[in-house]
Amino acid sequence: MADTALPGTRVKVPFAGQAVDGFVLARIAESEHPGRLQPLRRAVSAEPVLAPEIAELVGDVAARYAGTRSDVLRLAVPARHATTEKADSVPAGTVPPPDLAAWSTYEGSAALAGLAAGESPRLVWTVGPGDDGIELLADAAVATASAGRGALVCLPDVRDVARLDKALVQRLGKGRHVVLTADAGPAKRYAAFLAVARGAVRIVIGTRAAAFAPVHDLGLVAIWDDGDDLYAEPRAPYPHTREVLLLRAQRAETAVLLAAHARSVEAEYLVRSAWATSVALPRDEVRRRAAVSVTGDSDLDLARDPRARSSRLPKEVFEVLREALTVGPVLVQTPRAGYATRLACESCRTPASCPACHGPLRIGAAQAPPSCTWCGTVATGWSCPECGGRGLRAPVLGDRRTAEELGRAFPSIPVQTSSAERIIDRVRARPGIVVATPGAEPPAEGGYAAVVLLDTWLLLARSDLRAEEEALRRWLNAAALVGSTADRPGRVVAVGDPARGSLQALVRWDPAGFAQREIAERQEAHLPPASRVATLTGPAELLEGALAVLQLPAGAEVLGPVEVGDGSEEQRYVVRVPRTAGAQLSAALVALQASRSARKEQHLRVDVDPVTLG
Known part of the structure; x- marks a missing residue:
């Protein structure tokens, strides 16, 4: 195997009585191991698929996220396909410089x-x-x-x-x-x-x-x-x-x-x-390209349009739509897909729930009766348990219901929907309305004449550390699709409360300033990225035992436990340390997992700097 088992190649090695996959990292004259060495079971291929710099990166990632090299290698190197390996790779040649x-x-x-x-x-x-x-x-x-x-x-x-x-x-x-x-x-x-x-x-x-x-x-x-x-x-x-x-x-x-x-x-x-x-x-260039406004909840909006607080489409939105549709297409972003995704009592606003399983009720189409989101039971004879009312209202509307409303308001204009179920690739430069959910907004030829952001409160209502940051990201991704001309900036209108910091950042088109304020708030709360955080999830008795032996660095705080909330009986602890102690925290978690693995104890989930703490 001397000509095949080269650095970076795949091999089979004997381990715990079976042949397991491995990679050759290097070939050296002598080993530091004082005991007896086992021979390789076989060399799988002479193709070097693990480059030295990637092997080092795998070690860095495993250390950073308190994981194992084997788990990271699974992400880094794809599975072998023997037939493909036999074919040559055609060189691409030189690349000419681009126009910058x-x-x-x-x-x-x-x-x-x-x-x-x-x-x-x-x-x-x-x-x-x-x-x-x-x-x-x-x-x-x-x-x-x-x-x-x-x-x-x-x-x-x-x-x-x-x-x-x-x-x-x-x-x-x-x-x-x-x-x-x-x-x-x-x-x-x-x-x-x-x-x-x-x-x-x-x-x-x-x-x-x-x-x-x-x-x-x-x-x-x-x-x-x-x-x-x-x-x-x-x-x-x-x-x-x-x-x-x-x-x-x-x-x-x-x-x-x-x-x-x-x-x-x-x-x-x-x-x-x-x-x-x-x-x-530059700021003046941003203002030349896009004019952003917020309408719907302020006292000034209510003075001009008394229905603004209760209406999803205030007067200003209709005016912007009417004007923009004479020029080109319009994008309307709505946070939810479907028709009426949540229902409530028309009289007392109590959320409507299924009489069989108490799941939330919804309406899936224009002529469909209300049904349960969880069990599918049709609730034709529903009545409110609080006030006895039988009327239903929809506080949360989806893209199909929004498209239906806009189609009635602008009967001569074609209306399309774009969501995860069916995403439109591109929109032609002609009058039309595209109703899209976040992430499914298609680009338009030459940009949209206007972009309308509906139900901004719904994105902000998430109980998550990153709720406002995520909302602003989704709004900016949609608003950036607006087009402009030499004498007319693109119009962007958001329906919501203009006092919210994220909507103010949208109006100023200042994502950097918003991120700076978020950092300041997280520093005060000792949250990432100012601090390093890890979560430990598992059965309560195992978590308590693990925390008792975990060698935490100085300044560490342990928060919890809290119930995971997915129907299991697992709990979660949060450990946070100063940013400078992040490497020590990861090393302590690696040692904890290694000792538990050696004793064949039940697995605990360890997540370093998770995207969400929810």
Whole structure:
């Protein structure tokens, strides 16, 4: 096996009486192990699939998230496909420099241009309204590759990946980059992985599965919309794609680009600590492109329109829609899919529940009777247990009901819906209304004439640490699709309470300022990113025993327990430490899990810096 079991290759090794998968990290003349060594069971393949820098990154991620190398390796190296491995990878060739004119309007764009010169800036880029961030990321990847270096770009979902794939094909033609996504299929994904590992292709794009791609001569790691919760890996040790890329960039000393219409608290923390530089449009340019207003709840709105507090579509919204529809398409964002997703008593406003299982009632279509969301029981004879009333109202309406209302208000205008059930790819530049749920908003040719954000209170009503941050991110992603002309900025109208800080940040188009205020509040509350947090979840008796032996660093606080709330009998403790003690906390959790594993004790879930503490 001497010619096959090379560093980075797959092998089978004897362990606990069975042959298990392994990787050769290195071959050395002598071993530090004083005991007897076991021979390899067999060499699986001579293909080196675990590069030394990726093996080091795997160790960094395992240490950061209190996990094991084996769990991280499962995320980093795809399963072998023997037939694909036999085929050669075609070299992509050189990459010509891109046209960087689209970057020139941004303050700090000189650092972006440095990518084409082989420099390694670390940037947090707030993409302004009317600009397509995917197209700008394509330019950044091409600029890096034109300098002879590799580029790695991660995106939240396959729709964004498809858009970037199309943009790169338009710039470079086919075969100059590869796409790595978890749902690509074993043969296609492994072929793309091998093309990268062999150095045939140096531009890699994909979802979180691409974060570990073994790109040769890596010069740039980039991520689009790093605040999206799709970047949180659902498998142990639950790493976040942004943090994986930052760990990788720090070790390899590469350029870093965090681009989004919004700005996550973590991205702003990098700017605040002077680790990264901010790139954004000048204020006057933002105002030229988009005019944002809030209507619906203020005293001034009520004075002009007495029905504004109870109406989902105040007078100003109708006026904006009527004017914009003479110019082009309009986007209406509504937080919920479906028809009437929640019902309440028309008289006393008590939430309507199923008489059989007490689940919430809903109406699934215009002519459908109310039915239970949980058990499906039809509640045709429902009456309110509080007041005896039989009338129902819908405080929460979905996209289909919203489209129905707008269709009646504008009978000559076509209305489309876009949600997770059916997402529209693109909208033509002609009058029409698109009702979309967050994340399903399709871009329009030339941009939308206006964007309306309905039911903003619903996004803000989430009981979560990141509720306002997430709401602002979703609003900005929709509002950024607005188009403008030389004499007319795009109109964005949000229906909600203008006193809310997140809506004020939307009006000013100031995601950086909002993130700064969030950081200040979290510092006072000792919450991430100012502090490091870990959660331990499991049966109550096991948690108490684990915490009793856990060697916590100085300054650690243990909060809880709280019930998990998913129907199980498990509980959750929260451990938080100062940011400087984060590595010590992770090391203590690794030691705890290792001792429990050695004693074959029941598994506890450990989650370091989870996206949500809910």
